[in-house]
Amino acid sequence: MFWADKIAADAQGYQVVNDSKTPSGRVHVGSLRGVVIHDVIYRALKHARKPVKFLYGVDDYDALDTVPKYLEQETFAPYLGFPICNVPSPAEGASDYAKYFIGEFFEVFEYLGIKPETYFLRDLYRSGKLNSHIDTFLKNAHLVREVYKEVSKADRPNNWYPFQVVCENCGKIATTVTTDYNGSEVFYTCNPDATNYTKGCGHSGWVSPFNGNGKLPWKVEWVAKWDVVGVTIEMAGKDHSQKGGSRDVANAISRKVLQKQPPFHSPYEFILVNGTKMSSSKGVGSSAKEIAALLPPELLRFLMLRTQPRTVINFVPNYETITRLFRDYDTLINKYSNSPELTEELMPLFYAQLGDDIQTFQPFDFSTLISLLQVPRLNIQEEVVQRSQQPLTEYDQQIVNQRIAAAQQWLQDYADEEEKLVLYLEQVPERSNDLTEEQVNYLHKLAENLQNISNWEAEELQSLIFSTTKELQVQQATAFKALYLSFLNKERGPKAGGLFSYLEKSFVISRLQDVVALNQSKEKVEV
Incomplete structure (x- = not known):
């Protein structure tokens, strides 16, 4: 049984599948793996006729901790330490930094046929929906400290409280330290030495922790979010899933403070580029938007799904990798065309589709298209028609056009000089x-x-x-x-x-x- 169908078969009662992201910069293709995994679990539950909802949260109350290299450093450096929803947008069309970058990511969701209900942490905080959880965690700060100590061996001082205020004086959230709670207000200090990337202003005072005046630390926030939106299934990347890591801490807080079982969880591995984990803020690797511009949507989903979630994907869009991706996809299309029965081998193909049906077509070899596009004075459309074994249907032609565009994009943006075909037609080399x-x-x-x-x-x-x-x-x-x-x-x-x-x-x-x-x-x- 395919891994997602097994999760669906074991699920009992109403399910809420959740995933989330901090849009600290361009969202990289690595973050798509979690999105596609959660989308497939949601689809598997629907196919199993289990009641289910799919949510996607935007963690936009997190602090801006790095200015990505592709942004003007002088413009954005003054906002280091601010909640990213309070940082200006890098361009017109969005109200703020968080909505600008998550907007790009949501365009990729639409491209891939992924349609969760979305929510923003700023709204949960400012609307008061998290107020009772903030109160609970502040009153039980000793229990939260105990969990940190027991699970992750992290010592917190006896006057440490799980809350960060948005400083009333300088607007930073990363630099504030809360040291007291009287039941209605917290006492905080904007510590000049709280972080190594920005300085606090030194302001201190009492302020209400409610209605958006600050946030819970993210491991505690995670637990509050699970409870407020009713999450029952949420996977996490390997970095959060290690023993004593973020997920273990959150699970323990849920049990110890709220006396509630955490959502179902199973770790998934990273997507690497040349062996390097991709980072949103550092701009390492290729953005989800760029890879979506290269690969047709079904191929991008297939890239995520042909490998088990616990196996690393090392995606390098070179000639060998990209032609093999198309070839593997076409192999499954041919198998399904010959025998349209959904075996386990064909499930990655099934869940790679944007809808609930596999629409078959006459595959045209992607590596051949790359070569044909580089032959001077060649009419690519006529050449495809001549080389196809049977007359092309309208859908066949649609797929061919999609692949021609992908091959052109690959040649323009990703092909090394060694991979390019330069034919010497006029003279002997x-x-x-x-x-x-x-x-x-x-x-x-x-x-x-x-x-x-x-x-x-x-x-x-x-x-x-x-x-x-x-x-x-x-x-x-x-x-x-x-x-x-x-x-x-x-x-x-x-x-x-x-x-x-x-x-x-x-x-x-x-x-x-x-x-x-x-x-x-x-x-x-x-x-």
Whole structure:
């Protein structure tokens, strides 16, 4: 049984699936994994006919702790330590910093067919919905301190209270320390040395902790949020799920202070880029918006779902990774087309769809599209029609157009120079005039064999290229190096059979003959 369907099968009663994010900068594709995982759990519960609601919270009362490198440092540095909902928007179209960056992320939700009910922490605080929980945690501050000590070995002073005031003087929330509570007001100090990224102003005084005047520390806030919105299922990333980590602390606070069982939880792994965990505030990796601009929505969902949640995804949008992603997706589409029964193997494909149906199509190889787009003077649409095994339906054409756009985007933004196909059509490449005798003999023989081929198709050409290496007992690597140097001026390239199939037969044979002649004339000069 697929992992999400198992969670759904075990769930009893009304379920509230919740996920959340602090929009401290551009939201990176890594954060999408949790979103898609929770969306699939929600869908699995619906398919199991269990009553369910899907919520997504915006933790916008958290402090701005870093100015991302892509923003003006001078403009935003004065707001370090402020609640991010109180920081100005980087551009027009949003009322504040938090809504600007979460707005970008929500556009990606829509693109992926993800439709949770959303809520903002500022509204829960300012409307008073968290007031009773703030009071409970302040009155039981000793229990919260005990949990920190027992679970995460973190010592809190006896006068530490789980609350951070928005300083009435300077507006910062990261720098305030609460040291007393009299049942209606807290005493706080805006400590100049509270953090290493901004300084408090030194102000102190008594203030009501209610109606948005401050916030709970996030591990305590997590518990309050679960109770207020009724969360029953919330997964968490590996960093929060380690022994003694954030989730363990929150679970213990829920049990010890509220006497309530925490929501169902199972950890999931990160998405890495070149082995580095992505960070919103540091701008490391690719944003969710950028990756959504590259991949069709079903492929982006599939990227998240073809791997078990507890397995790391290392997404590097290079040629090998992206072509394999499309190839794996197409393999499952073909399997479903041949036998439309939802086996466990096909469940990632099923949950990758934006709706509840798998709409099959005639797959067109993505790596071939990347190559075709780089052949000069080629009409890509006509070439796809000619190369397709059957006439394209309207939906087939829609998918092809989507993939052409993805291939163009990849070539523009992600392809290394080594991965780009630069065909030398007008002249013989410089590096092809220094081939070995063995390579020259191979090209000569291949030109002869190509004269006799009747079907100028990629697979047949590839077979002939291989059979010629066996005929002359030439190492394949040696032969292919000669071919790529003859057409691309570099030692590597796409499948040679595919490359030849994009070109006129007469041109390919003529080029091989020219390279052979060039090398033979060079040998005569040397003699």
